[in-house]
Amino acid sequence: xxxxxxxxxxxxxxxxxxxxxxxxxxxxxxxxxxxxxxxxxxxxxxxxxxxxxxxxxxxxxxxxxxxxxxxxxxxxxxxxxxxxxxxxxxxxxxxxxxxxxxxxxxxxxxxxxxxxxxxxxxxxxxxxxxxxxxxxxxxxxxxxxxxxxxxxxxxxxxxxxxxxxxxxxxxxxxxxxxxxxxxxxxxxxxxxxxxxxxxxxxxxxxxxxxxxxxxxxxxxxxxxxxxxxxxxxxxxxxxxxxxxxxxxxxxxxxxxxxxxxxxxxxxxxxxxxxxxxxxxxxxxxxxxxxxxxxxxxxxxxxxxxxxxxxxxxxxxxxxxxxxxxxxxxxxxxxxxxxxxxxxxxxxxxxxxxxxxxxxxxxxxxxxxxxxxxxxxxxxxxxxxxxxxxxxxxxxxxxxxxxxxxxxxxxxxxxxxxxxxxxxxxxxxxxxxxxxxxxxxxxxxxxxxxxxxxxxxxxxxxxxxxxxxxxxxxxxxxxxxxxxxxxxxxxxxxxxxxxxxxxxxxxxxxxxxxxxxxxxxxxxxxxxxxxxxxxxxxxxxxxxxxxxxxxxxxxxxxxxxxxxxxxxxxxxxxxxxxxxxxxxxxxxxxxxxxxxxxxxxxxxxxxxxxxxxxxxxxxxxxxxxxxxxxxxxxxxxxxxxxxxxxxxxxxxxxxxxxxxxxxxxxxxxxxxxxxxxxxx
Amino acid sequence: xxxxxxxxxxxxxxxxxxxxxxxxxxxxxxxxxxxxxxxxxxxxxxxxxxxxxxxxxxxxxxxxxxxxxxxxxxxxxxxxxxxxxxxxxxxxxxxxxxxxxxxxxxxxxxxxxxxxxxxxxxxxxxxxxxxxxxxxxxxxxxxxxxxxxxxxxxxxxxxxxxxxxxxxxxxxxxxxxxxxxxxxxxxxxxxxxxxxxxxxxxxxxxxxxxxxxxxxxxxxxxxxxxxxxxxxxxxxxxxxxxxxxxxxxxxxxxxxxxxxxxxxxxxxxxxxxxxxxxxxxxxxxxxxxxxxxxxxx
Numbered sequence: 001x002x003x004x005x006x007x008x009x010x011x012x013x014x015x016x017x018x019x020x021x022x023x024x025x026x027x028x029x030x031x032x033x034x035x036x037x038x039x040x041x042x043x044x045x046x047x048x049x050x051x052x053x054x055x056x057x058x059x060x061x062x063x064x065x066x067x068x069x070x071x072x073x074x075x076x077x078x079x080x081x082x083x084x085x086x087x088x089x090x091x092x093x094x095x096x097x098x099x100x101x102x103x104x105x106x107x108x109x110x111x112x113x114x115x116x117x118x119x120x121x122x123x124x125x126x127x128x129x130x131x132x133x134x135x136x137x138x139x140x141x142x143x144x145x146x147x148x149x150x151x152x153x154x155x156x157x158x159x160x161x162x163x164x165x166x167x168x169x170x171x172x173x174x175x176x177x178x179x180x181x182x183x184x185x186x187x188x189x190x191x192x193x194x195x196x197x198x199x200x201x202x203x204x205x206x207x208x209x210x211x212x213x214x215x216x217x218x219x220x221x222x223x224x225x226x227x228x229x230x231x232x233x234x235x236x237x238x239x240x241x242x243x244x245x246x247x248x249x250x251x252x253x254x255x256x257x258x259x260x261x262x263x264x265x266x267x268x269x270x271x272x273x274x275x276x277x278x279x280x281x282x283x284x285x286x287x288x289x290x291x292x293x294x295x296x297x298x299x300x301x302x303x304x305x306x307x308x309x310x311x312x313x314x315x316x317x318x319x320x321x322x323x324x325x326x327x328x329x330x331x332x333x334x335x336x337x338x339x340x341x342x343x344x345x346x347x348x349x350x351x352x353x354x355x356x357x358x359x360x361x362x363x364x365x366x367x368x369x370x371x372x373x374x375x376x377x378x379x380x381x382x383x384x385x386x387x388x389x390x391x392x393x394x395x396x397x398x399x400x401x402x403x404x405x406x407x408x409x410x411x412x413x414x415x416x417x418x419x420x421x422x423x424x425x426x427x428x429x430x431x432x433x434x435x436x437x438x439x440x441x442x443x444x445x446x447x448x449x450x451x452x453x454x455x456x457x458x459x460x461x462x463x464x465x466x467x468x469x470x471x472x473x474x475x476x477x478x479x480x481x482x483x484x485x486x487x488x489x490x491x492x493x494x495x496x497x498x499x500x501x502x503x504x505x506x507x508x509x510x511x512x513x514x515x516x517x518x519x520x521x522x523x524x525x526x527x528x529x530x531x532x533x534x535x536x537x538x539x540x541x542x543x544x545x546x547x548x549x550x551x552x553x554x555x556x557x558x559x560x561x562x563x564x565x566x567x568x569x570x571x572x573x574x575x576x577x578x579x580x581x582x583x584x585x586x587x588x589x590x591x592x593x594x595x596x597x598x599x600x601x602x603x604x605x606x607x608x609x610x611x612x613x614x615x616x617x618x619x620x621x622x623x624x625x626x627x628x629x630x631x632x633x634x635x636x637x638x639x640x641x642x643x644x645x646x647x648x649x650x651x652x653x654x655x656x657x658x659x660x661x662x663x664x665x666x667x668x669x670x671x672x673x674x675x676x677x678x679x
Numbered sequence: 680x681x682x683x684x685x686x687x688x689x690x691x692x693x694x695x696x697x698x699x700x701x702x703x704x705x706x707x708x709x710x711x712x713x714x715x716x717x718x719x720x721x722x723x724x725x726x727x728x729x730x731x732x733x734x735x736x737x738x739x740x741x742x743x744x745x746x747x748x749x750x751x752x753x754x755x756x757x758x759x760x761x762x763x764x765x766x767x768x769x770x771x772x773x774x775x776x777x778x779x780x781x782x783x784x785x786x787x788x789x790x791x792x793x794x795x796x797x798x799x800x801x802x803x804x805x806x807x808x809x810x811x812x813x814x815x816x817x818x819x820x821x822x823x824x825x826x827x828x829x830x831x832x833x834x835x836x837x838x839x840x841x842x843x844x845x846x847x848x849x850x851x852x853x854x855x856x857x858x859x860x861x862x863x864x865x866x867x868x869x870x871x872x873x874x875x876x877x878x879x880x881x882x883x884x885x886x887x888x889x890x891x892x893x894x895x896x897x898x899x900x901x902x903x904x905x906x907x908x909x910x911x912x913x914x915x916x917x918x919x920x921x922x923x924x925x926x927x928x929x930x931x932x933x934x935x936x937x938x939x940x941x942x943x944x945x946x947x948x949x950x951x952x953x954x955x956x957x958x959x960x961x962x963x964x965x966x967x968x969x970x971x972x973x974x975x976x
Binding site: 059074075076131134135199200202203204206207208209210211212219221306307309 | 822852854855856866867869886887889890905907908909910911926932958959960961962963964
């Protein structure tokens with residue numbers, strides 16, 4: 001029996017064929033679309049899945065002083081690490097030993113197993129630390145010392161395992177090696193005190209410590225400040241960042257951004273020049289394009305662009321003058337031997353280049369190069385070490401302001417260079433006697449003598465006759481209330497970036513308007529008398545006073561300071577104008593400042609062979625509600641042809657005897673000597 | 680046929696049992712075995728070495744009188760030149776001792792020198808290890824530096840009764856610190872042998888070279904010991920840099936390949952510098968000495 005076949009032209013066959021044909025055309029068109037139109041996208045997607053970009057941070061640029069001495073550089077850091085996994089059998093053995101001891105001591109009490117485990121780890125790591133110190137420490141390198149059996153860990157708690165670090169490591173990065181010694185060669189670390197000792201420690205570890213065990217020595221690069229805390233407020237410090245500087249070289253045809261990225265942690269400036277010059281110092285990252293395996297490992301390097309070190313930066317600072325400033329500041333101490341807070345600035349009077357800028361107390365940027373520990377942050381904070389007193393500290397200028405009162409008096413024709421005023425032991429203002437610092441008064445005093453002996457009564461009289469508005473106008477003409485330091489033309493996160501970040505902006509040159517604005521009530525004559533001797537509401541910074549001294553030396557009103565060396569271009573001191581005194585008046589001011597050093601309040605810091613001009617000041621301020629003194633000295637040198645100007649401030653404490661010439665003078669003297677040695 | 684197959688099976692089983700037994704043996708026993716083998720092998724090696732020396736002796740005996748007279752004349756000249764050098768070296772040594780005393784720096788003369796013939800190269804790693812004809816009986820201690828003239832050869836790794844094994848500077852287990860020519864002021868770099876097969880040319884790797892270091896142009900860059908590690912005296916030549924000093928991928932440090940001194944190719948005799956007093960590292964490696972120190976009890 002045969003089955004009748006359907007006719008080929010049946011409509012059902014045609015429909016089926018149509019469906020198949022449509023499907024076929026759809027598939028073909030789809031493939032064509034994928035192959036022709038989507039080809040490049042698909043290839044890129046495939047590459048994205050099989051490729052990876054590794055981005056590596058560059059080395060930061062070096063910072064030099066004006067003579068090419070490195071102030072900030074990069075150095076190799078050697079870290080001793082322990083492989084806790086490899087130490088596990090040893091830790092287990094120690095744990096069992098501790099457990100047995102614990103049971104022997106008290107059989108019925110349940111031991112704290114976690115504590116025992118922690119103690120076992122610490123004991124084992126401390127034992128290894130003992131071995132490391134035994135090998136690297138200078139004390140053990142002679143036969144005599146070895147036979148005398150020194151006990152390093154017991155004598156030096158800093159050399160023991162840091163419990164907090166160990167707990168943090170176990171909590172956050174258990175899979176990695178534990179850092180036993182974070183910086184074996186760092187000068188000042190528990191391992192070593194000098195660079196030579198550090199080098200010996202590294203060499204001894206490499207050559208003597210058994211290799212192949214659970215303890216290893218690894219190296220990386222770290223930002224280094226070879227002079228420790230020297231100029232720390234200017235140089236600043238760095239911190240970790242994932243925002244690495246860009247590098248587009250050779251990547252035009254690559255869409256690096258769309259590929260899987262592996263980025264290493266880099267460093268960026270967090271304060272000082274490190275922060276403001278970061279765009280220059282940070283350099284260019286390196287990148288590598290890798291084919292990766294299906295397991296995610298790098299397989300083949302396709303192409304790369306190397307990292308480029310940041311551009312070096314040269315500052316106007318002179319390391320010798322900076323050292324002199326900081327060392328002499330650190331010699332001024334309170335009754336229990338702590339250095340008094342203070343600041344010192346020295347600058348070139350013509351170019352405004354800052355040769356030294358010190359602020360005390362300070363911090364050691366080396367201790368911030370890796371990460372800022374809470375302990376160190378709190379320690380610096382408690383000392384007030386984060387504040388750059390030279391640019392951020394606001395102080396009453398005290399008697400150094402008397403120069404401005406004298407200029408205001410002469411410019412407003414209230415007194416002339418040869419006028420002699422009778423200056424008794426006090427001056428009656430309203431119903432209050434404003435005292436002279438000399439109990440019997442000074443008698444007849446002219447401008448020159450006033451500056452030499454720092455007569456108060458002369459200033460009360462002249463200040464009151466000038467009036468508060470004109471006195472304030474004169475101080476503003478010298479820019480005592482204007483922010484200093486140049487604005488940098490970099491594109492940074494902040495729209496306004498000065499050479500050192502965060503300079504003071506709240507300087508105060510008071511007048512009646514100011515007092516009513518702050519709700520202080522009506523201005524009275526006592527306020528004018530106080531202002532005329534640089535006290536009351538007046539507030540400015542040591543850098544402002546150094547700029548004032550520099551301007552005075554040139555017979556002008558403004559000096560624009562800079563931390564970068566003079567490049568030979570025309571120097572423009574923004575907003576400067578002639579001082580507005582005739583020759584005799586200017587000469588009287590200068591002679592007064594000269595006599596201040598030769599026979600006046602600064603005679604104790606006279607420098608044989610280097611005549612210079614100065615004005616001292618001792619201002620009262622209230623520290624925690626009790627009266628203390630600020631010691632000031634400003635001036636310039638040499639007397640005949642000025643090159644450098646300076647300002648020094650020291651914050652006296654409640655129990656210290658602090659005076660301008662006696663306390664601040666020696667700092668200026670040491671800076672000038674250092675400058676004289678190198679000029 | 681079946682018998683042969685059974686015999687083969689039995690030998691495989693025996694081998695497996697032997698391996699298993701060897702693996703399970705206490706490490707002290709295996710160490711003893713290795714030591715015993717080295718001691719057993721030592722006389723044979725010494726005999727071989729002495730035979731070579733004897734052959735060399737008779738070879739020299741066969742030289743003509745003219746050759747000997749000429750060699751003697753050359754030696755006299757060299758001797759005169761060396762005497763002059765010795766005189767100036769004495770002056771320098773005295774000056775050096777005076778300066779060291781002023782700085783309270785440990786004297787490098789705290790070494791005893793033992794001269795030893797090379798009797799064999801360890802064939803399992805041709806360039807990595809040599810055996811010398813001096814051992815514990817001659818005062819050789821593990822870790823002691825081995826030099827030839829002013830060239831570093833390696834360090835003593837294992838000491839037997841009459842022979843010692845020396846890890847060459849190209850051995851992966853060798854490491855020391857060095858200074859590079861042209862690095863002023865000198866900064867420490869790390870030198871370590873490179874693992875390779877016995878057919879490839881021996882090389883070592885210099886790492887942790889500071890990024891701003893550039894070798895002096897047109898000169899062979901010498902790599903010398905620092906003398907800071909307490910093992911090698913300062914200024915001995917370890918080798919020379921081969922090729923470029925290239926940055927690591929991070930561009931933060933550099934690294935280079937080091938070629939050991941040519942003397943390594945034809946070394947027959949070496950000097951072992953034995954510190955008069957054991958270094959802390961040596962004490963650390965010797966449990967009996969180490970445990971005498973109270974702080975580690």
